[in-house]
Amino acid sequence: MTATAATTARDRMLLAKEAARSVGRLTDAEKRDALLAIADAIEAATPAIVEANAEDLERGRATGLSVALQDRLRLDDPRVGALATAVREVAALPDPVGRVLDERVLPNGVALTKVSVPFGVVGSIYEARPNVTVDIAALALRSGNAVVLRGGTAAELTNAALVDVMRDALADRGIDPEAIQTVDSFGREGARELMHARGIVDVLVPRGSAQLIEAVVTESSVPVIETGAGVVHIVLDASAPLEWARDIVVNAKVQRPSVCNAVETVLVHRDAAERLVSPVVAALQEQGVTVHGDDRVSALAEGVVPATDDDWATEYLSLDLSMRVVDDLDDALAHIRRYSTHHTESIITQDDASAERFLAEVDSAVVMANASTRFTDGAEFGFGAEVGISTQKLHARGPMGLAELTSTKWIARGAGQVRE
């Protein structure tokens, strides 16, 4: 374990800030090599990591952690290998630092260049997923940032083991290991200090449940990038072809129901309801989906559970889906305005005017025509890695890649110019 003199969460964050200066100046090759060293070190430390994880799991079972959360928490040899692979993938991405984003020469000859620079210190607050510990650290380092991590208590020993391995790997490469910090051992107070470390931590990325994200957004005075919650809609327009409607809705719900880009609500145009509701509901039910429908849906299909008002606002993250018949596109747009979390919405239609109106008017990070909402994803978009999916409008919106972990700086080069 790399020794550290820090005795408070604030001390640790100050060490990260200090380390950010040298990490921010590493070359592309140095950052890549550091990540490859981390990946190797994680693989080499597999037994120790799995052992720490076993202790967390034992405590989890003793304290009644749900089976689903136990599965999220669990690391075995292949899963540790997958962590290392993910780090190598981030290492292979292009350096997001030092890109020239704008250049101009003022009439007086002062030359201006706007370049991408690291934020400095990236903070993350997340829940029982040890893979986030490694993912966020790798993404932060690749973009020249130091990182302060606050994982869930359930994964404390696992996270501590992973952080130790990563810090040691940095130290071995001559890089300041203080660039990776965890405040897990400070409990809730550590999380609170992280959310109030304005001036030390430059940006905070919460990862986890809607409640966690809401709590961080409300409490934090550090600027937050809000990620995640997705009450995602698909509209089946009057002209929606049955095959597209059925395949896209089933794919968007069933392919991975527990993620934020899975569809939660399907709105069916009245003129297509008789043609589409029954076969789409049947196809969903065949895949084990429970459809919560309004009266008009219930009248057209078997086995539909009556939807309540709460259903329209619910991110199920499960094999449940709400379905409503709407009078027209206006009605669909009004429903989306009321209930959407501004993540992703898609319309299935053969009418170009409807498609273009939907794409223009829906105010979400990603708006689609005739495609599955499951495509809202950094890897699918070709970013190579994903920091999260931003549902806010400031700084980053939609899938965030490495570039979204950088800020900018204007550099001005003159020869004695003064302002008239």
Add this chain to the structure above:
Amino acid sequence: MTATAATTARDRMLLAKEAARSVGRLTDAEKRDALLAIADAIEAATPAIVEANAEDLERGRATGLSVALQDRLRLDDPRVGALATAVREVAALPDPVGRVLDERVLPNGVALTKVSVPFGVVGSIYEARPNVTVDIAALALRSGNAVVLRGGTAAELTNAALVDVMRDALADRGIDPEAIQTVDSFGREGARELMHARGIVDVLVPRGSAQLIEAVVTESSVPVIETGAGVVHIVLDASAPLEWARDIVVNAKVQRPSVCNAVETVLVHRDAAERLVSPVVAALQEQGVTVHGDDRVSALAEGVVPATDDDWATEYLSLDLSMRVVDDLDDALAHIRRYSTHHTESIITQDDASAERFLAEVDSAVVMANASTRFTDGAEFGFGAEVGISTQKLHARGPMGLAELTSTKWIARGAGQVRE
């Protein structure tokens, strides 16, 4: 006056959110015409605006408003004319909405386009400057946003008159006047509601004193773009030519001392101190500047006031300047790390290595070599207008133009694709 049914600050903000939908879809020409109509209406309403302003001024004198603030608040015919001119300048800028920022076609044929879109509702909290009322409204509308304004109580009648004129001008052009709202009449509660209108107001831009900005940053749950405070440094390196050093320091301090890009602290390399301190101090004093110096500065120049530790952290915004002799560039960089507000810093040097190190290592919105810090300005940078100067790293850093009042949206066009 345009009638409105809103009886609470929240009602007004909801009307703005509703209006944002139609304003966000206006064409370039429609937005330009709306701003030209506003400019004409402001000019036509000069007598009413000046009269309302006279009432504010009278109240200000009665309640002991300082002469400087009275001057900021005062609108006469030429100043109202200047407001209209500023609106016409914003009208003439290119539309920041609808720019294609990224395009990619996924291997499965889904076509992705990332376009700039309006934020929706822009909020601003500011102090006794009626020009901000018009500036922010014009910038918000030009970028397709609705706006919610909260000006200082001192300018309440003036701001109300300006808002009425602008709303009427929109209504005359068939544009929803609810796109411009003020919550001034709701007092402090209005400001508080604005800061907590997350989900209604998309971004909040405070304009004014460091205290105001700090209060908004701390209180607001709406995402904030922090602007302004500038403890700005100039470093005179060992090789700094006397003429550049003197001209740039004097320009950066004296040309307009009350603004955020004016220099506050000069750090002189030890090896240049004997050569530079005396003439630079003399040139500043000739312009009426009081120099607050450390012992080494005091030993080299006449009439220097001893600097205290507080001086290094002070944004004077006046004809005061602090000066310190530093041992080397490391010492200067450490001082800047400790006291800078990350706005603008400049080095005067003939040594390329010193310049490049300074430009790389100083973590500020704008870093300069051999130029006056007064160039950190939207108009000087060629943006045509300025929303403010961001000193944060999220979303926008440095001078913000119209583009910084937009967010983005990914548009995906498919033909039935689902995720494998």
